[in-house]
Amino acid sequence: xxxxxxxxxxxxxxxxxxxxxxxxxxxxxxxxxxxxxxxxxxxxxxxxxxxxxxxxxxxxxxxxxxxxxxxxxxxxxxxxxxxxxxxxxxxxxxxxxxxxxxxxxxxxxxxxxxxxxxxxxxxxxxxxxxxxxxxxxxxxxxxxxxxxxxxxxxxxxxxxxxxxxxxxxxxxxxxxxxxxxxxxxxxxxxxxxxxxxxxxxxxxxxxxxxxxxxxxxxxxxxxxxxxxxxxxxxxxxxxxxxxx
Amino acid sequence: xxxxxxxxxxxxxxxxxxxxxxxxxxxxxxxxxxxxxxxxxxxxxxxxxxxxxxxxxxxxxxxxxxxxxxxxxxxxxxxxxxxxxxxxxxxxxxxxxxxxxxxxxxxxxxxxxxxxxxxxxxxxxxxxxxxxxxxxxxxxxxxxxxxxxxxxxxxxxxxxxxxxxxxxxxxxxxxxxxxxxxxxxxxxxxxxxxxxxxxxxxxxxxxxxxxxxxxxxxxxxxxxxxxxxxxxxxxxxxxxxxxxxxxxxxxxxxxxxxxxxxxxxxxxxxxxxxxxxxx
Numbered sequence: 195x196x197x198x199x200x201x202x203x204x205x206x207x208x209x210x211x212x213x214x215x216x217x218x219x220x221x222x223x224x225x226x227x228x229x230x231x232x233x234x235x236x237x238x239x240x241x242x243x244x245x246x247x248x249x250x251x252x253x254x255x256x257x258x259x260x261x262x263x264x265x266x267x268x269x270x271x272x273x274x275x276x277x278x279x280x281x282x283x284x285x286x287x288x289x290x291x292x293x294x295x296x297x298x299x300x301x302x303x304x305x306x307x308x309x310x311x312x313x314x315x316x317x318x319x320x321x322x323x324x325x326x327x328x329x330x331x332x333x334x335x336x337x338x339x340x341x342x343x344x345x346x347x348x349x350x351x352x353x354x355x356x357x358x359x360x361x362x363x364x365x366x367x368x369x370x371x372x373x374x375x376x377x378x379x380x381x382x383x384x385x386x387x388x389x390x391x392x393x394x395x396x397x398x399x400x401x402x403x404x405x406x407x408x409x410x411x412x413x414x415x416x417x418x419x420x421x422x423x424x425x426x427x428x429x430x431x432x433x434x435x436x437x438x
Numbered sequence: 439x440x441x442x443x444x445x446x447x448x449x450x451x452x453x454x455x456x457x458x459x460x461x462x463x464x465x466x467x468x469x470x471x472x473x474x475x476x477x478x479x480x481x482x483x484x485x486x487x488x489x490x491x492x493x494x495x496x497x498x499x500x501x502x503x504x505x506x507x508x509x510x511x512x513x514x515x516x517x518x519x520x521x522x523x524x525x526x527x528x529x530x531x532x533x534x535x536x537x538x539x540x541x542x543x544x545x546x547x548x549x550x551x552x553x554x555x556x557x558x559x560x561x562x563x564x565x566x567x568x569x570x571x572x573x574x575x576x577x578x579x580x581x582x583x584x585x586x587x588x589x590x591x592x593x594x595x596x597x598x599x600x601x602x603x604x605x606x607x608x609x610x611x612x613x614x615x616x617x618x619x620x621x622x623x624x625x626x627x628x629x630x631x632x633x634x635x636x637x638x639x640x641x642x643x644x645x646x647x648x649x650x651x652x653x654x655x656x657x658x659x660x661x662x663x664x665x666x667x668x669x670x671x672x673x674x675x676x677x678x679x680x681x682x683x684x685x686x687x688x689x690x691x692x693x694x695x696x697x698x699x700x701x702x703x704x705x706x707x708x709x710x711x712x713x714x715x716x717x
Binding site: 262 | 610612613615616618619620621626630631634635637710711712713714
């Protein structure tokens with residue numbers, strides 16, 4: 195067991211956001227937390243990230259209670275989280291201050307390559323497209339070699355074509371780097387394309403409605419009947435018929 | 439193959455972005471930025487010259503008279519010493535405001551409680567013209583350079599404090615969160631995240647503050663001192679109604695103010711802040 199949520203609850207003033215969340219995430223697993231907006235899924239991610247304290251219950255990682263943010267677990271925001279005053283290589287090197295200069299250079303070069311930003315090392319974020327900025331943020335997170343990545347609707351601001359490419363890239367990186375990933379999204383298709391398991395949260399206050407295991411190997415064929423079956427299961431669970 | 443396609447993507451983006459920028463004029467930048475403004479200035483001077491001729495005014499000087507007046511000052515070496523004195527006073531008052539105002543503003547911005555506790559007081563002090571402090575300045579500092587320096591300090595202090603304070607309060611929480619996530623110490627968080635994030639706003643505050651400081655110069659030099667461009671204007675009127683020197687002093691203040699403002703604007707192109715300013 196890598197990450198363990200035990201009866202997490204959280205309120206902001208009178209607003210009850212999360213109620214009795216229990217969830218176990220395995221080492222190396224890709225888990226999507228799916229729910230309608232305002233269901234508290236981002237709050238849940240902020241709790242496991244150590245940025246918000248729960249009112250009740252606790253989160254343990256490798257058996258150790260989470261009390262604050264930790265460089266072993268990195269949070270990735272939408273692309274706006276990169277530092278605009280730093281270049282691509284400076285952003286990737288941001289968390290590497292404990293390494294020697296030579297090690298820093300090596301790591302930076304490795305992750306520039308991994309996320310396909312070669313040739314843009316000296317560029318500033320404003321010179322990059324949205325998808326490139328997002329890859330940069332993922333590279334900055336990976337560079338410190340964390341065991342867990344938290345992604346909070348990371349592709350929400352991208353256009354649908356870039357989003358699809360980014361999912362493929364993320365899966366490639368996940369398979370190469372063997373990280374545990376907790377990925378928050380409100381996009382059903384996205385969750386079924388990416389996750390080993392999809393945790394479906396209810397509307398506020400967020401509770402775990404159901405956990406759907408997506409037992410399809412990557413790369414997933416989006417017209418595979420098994421893919422469609424899982425997707426429709428979740429559509430049904432959320433109470434949506436996918437007709438527009 | 440991958441890198442190549444990424445590069446193409448990057449180029450495509452910047453080309454797209456470029457098309458939304460105002461198109462460079464067909465005249466070329468030199469004509470647009472230098473020649474045309476000079477032409478307009480020349481036209482105004484010509485207009486001014488004929489206006490003075492036709493109205494036969496005895497008070498308002500012609501451009502030629504103003505130029506002669508300035509030349510006279512220059513030949514008596516007064517011009518340079520006046521300019522130097524004014525620059526020194528503005529420089530001292532402004533520098534003191536920068537040195538005290540930035541840390542003070544950063545401190546106020548770093549705590550919501552501190553900011554809301556002091557903000558009403560700061561907002562109340564701001565609309566009081568620095569000139570209202572003149573009588574007190576004279577009593578406190580007597581006949582010395584300190585009185586105008588104090589007024590210029592007051593004028594530039596508050597805009598800098600407010601800019602630094604609001605700058606800190608408006609740093610996107612995401613940057614701070616990311617900084618903490620990567621395990622930065624409190625000190626590193628300030629130097630590596632908060633300060634660079636606030637710097638562009640501070641720079642804007644510095645520019646506004648400088649404008650106010652230069653604006654106050656004339657009034658500040660009306661008291662306690664007997665040199666400087668502000669003094670020149672008052673003295674020229676009082677001692678012999680030399681309106682050519684009054685207007686000359688005005689023009690000098692305008693031209694030097696413009697030059698210094700341009701210099702500060704140049705700072706917006708520095709690498710550390712360029713990200714926040716569009717080209």
